[in-house]
Amino acid sequence: AWLDAGIVHFSTLGWQNPEWVPEGNATGAARAVTHADLPDHAYWEEWFPADWVSEGRAQIRLWFYSQCFMAMALVGRQPYQSVLTYENLLDETGREMHKSWGNAIELNEALDRMGADVMRWLYCEQNPSQELRFGYSLADDVKRRLLTFWNSVSFFVTYANIAGFDPAKPAGELRPLDGWLTSRTSAFVSEATASYERYWTPGVIDAFERFVDDLSNWYIRRSRRRFWDGDETALRVLWEALRTSLQVIAPVMPFLAEQLWRNLVPKEKSVFLEGWPEPGEIDETLNAEVAAVRQVVELGRQARAASRLKLRQPLRRVVVAGADGARSHADEIAEELRVKQVEFGDVEASELRVKPNLPLLGPKLGPALRDVREALARGEFDELDGGRFRVGEHELSPDEVLVERTGKEGWAVASTDGVTVALDTALDPELELEALVLDLIHQINAMRKEQGLELTDRIRITLPPAQTELLRHEDWIKQETLAVEIEIDGASAEPRIAKA
Template sequence: HALVRDEKGEEMHKSKGNAIWFDEAAERMGVEVMRWIFARQNPFVNLNFGYTVGEEVKRKLLTLWNSYGFFVTYANVDKVNPLSYELPLQDRSPLDRWLIAKLQLLVGTSREALEQYDVMALTRAVEDFLDDLSNWYIRRSRRRFWKGKADRDKMAAYKTLHEALVTLAKLIAPVLPFLSEEIYQNLVRSVDPTAPESVHHCDYPEPDEGLVDRRLLQDMDLVMRLVRMGRAARKEAGIKVRQPLSRIWVLVDESERKTVETFEDQILEELNVKEISFLEHPSEVRKCSVKPNLPLLGPKYGGELPKVRRALELLDPEDVATNVAEGRRVPLDLDGRKVELLPEEVLVEMEPKEGLKVLEEDGYVLALDTLITEELKDEGLARELVRRIQNLRKKAGLNVTDRIVLSYRAPERLKRALKRFGDYVMAETLCLEMREGEPEGEASSSENVDGLEVQLGISRASHI
């Protein structure tokens, strides 16, 4: 690659005090992090090296380590060895098949990148896959690992995640020799002594096109797009994802409605809404207005500008907005004289209808109902309490399978939320009993939940 400079892009010199010695960097950020920094760098661009960059890369690699840790934690609890059983891909859930398809695409990209000596392409592709693995597959599959019954679906989740992690270890072995070896030894060699002695003795993975379901990949891309738009709408509206809402409306292509219906439960759960409906046209959820761009049209039309304004007002604003969005001219009739306005000569303003937050992206429209009823508010408070109780579980050092007893003191509003959604709170936190009274147990805290003060305490159920 080009030159190695400091984080500000300046040359490193001992006299400047900005030089970083190898031993110091290896000790402070780790050699695997350093390898990834150099491997992901565009060789034609200077590398600005430093500890801030190291922390950013470490966070990316922690996504892999945390995903691996998630699998190990629950596999140990359930005493599961995914190498001990077969489960055909066609018998697994769409989510499992989607991850395997993404994995096979990564294998293909990785092999091609290494054959072209393009290590940067490999590392960037791995980072993208890790984002899908952690922030979509594992998050969408958590309940499958949590549930007590070791049914076919749970075993499929273990099998799929194990295959992904082992394959990842083999893919990154040339770049991260120690991290990949740690994962391989624990996930493969510890349960299969007949396997190659090291990940570096394994053949590099080859893609299996037969495992790539292109239609499923397209479907999930749509689902993830709508979820991303819904989260963005929530953020713009200032409403947390933990606060349930009643409905979203979506405008998709007619051929994509089946996909939305098939994955409706995933979309609703991800966005924490109760219902999804289809739109026929954006005008159902937002108002559109158009007006002339005076700084451009004034010099061009002079005294005829009022005529341009009136002619524009006579047109359907939705049709004008469509023309502008697609880069087409807007035809006008100025008392019998035909003129055309350029797209940039028309200003289009979109305003959502009252109580809605509307997002549009590449022809897709999503509208979020922002009205929060009292029942929805109570459910949101219950979800906030779940998060606080889960934090207490971590503070107390409880195992993921430990059952608890919850003691609490809370104002009437929070007590009402607990009464209405108590079953949900208990199920999410593995709570066997809720007691109103002085907080006690292995961990306790005072919390502010949306301006309401509550005291919480948890104890292991077995200690009561």
């Protein structure tokens, strides 16, 4: 059997065969089963050696060895340029699959329930050198993550149709956020291409998911008002990013990519007939700045959550330390965290506690660990950049210490990797009123959706007398809800809306 497997790339590809034989492979037991031609030697020269072969690790001493042995014996060359092996496939809990255990999954059943693309994604995102997990709960998680990208395409299509977007028209002058997405897309193409070239699909998946997070949770969300206004440049930049990302991820999820592609380009064109995208110019500085801003915003949200302050409650100020790259983006930070003022500098509103990460520092320091531990407990250390600390003659890296920052009275603090964000949690009547306005805007927009109103429909709002004070921000409410009129009705106990 292994002789047959070892020479398959000779016997089926026409090695030393002087002429092409129609249906020449349909001999013996294969007769009437296949109509495959037997190629000639020129065809074999074109396809030998194979670029890539893949099978389970057990085939190293079986199929791979047989191929290698026979090829070296016959032509003195390796039969393949690259080999990818992978470990055994287990169920999602880590057990072997057996029908008698009730955890085996038939291929057709899996294809029906999770889909071929989700199955491919499950395999591609896992490290092939470790045992692979497979199951429906894992598939549901993949679907949830892919939904973010699906919704991003759906968002674009909705607003592109409203605006009559024409992809043939060139983009106008780019704003800084547009330039960032263009650069970020190029960085994604470059990173994913490098992973493909070394057959490292976990790297492709990781690069794609980080890109989609930036695309959806930063560019689209930060540009919503521009899309509401039909901004051609924002639509063009988003279209380019979506189109390019589909080209890159299509080998992993071909069916979904083709479906979404047909929503973005003329119907007769397939994503698989397009050339591979070339990365454009990458602005590393801008990419790093936005990454720093996103880290600050995430820490700010963590601080809010820890202090049980809802995001719709505006605050007076935030203090940021350790994120110098975000300094030029203070306005974006203020908008995202709903604060009036952003300050960069030392955070004096927090108390710092540092403990040794014993599993790492124990082997490294040996007997000196005791002195370092006691010094940390007394607060006798220097905080360095990048999350490092110095205790006496010892410099400790971020993973060698456990850092805890707690906010002093009236402050909410979060910290990681040398970056600290402190929110001033003190409230005043004006901040509390703005929170009520934001709550009302959220409520009105939910009512619009419940009543099935179109995105462009204008409305009239009726408020109860108890909410009269909110009219101090009447223009703001109108702008955020597409309202043309707001009135007070003494007979009303709850807000009401009606299409204008």
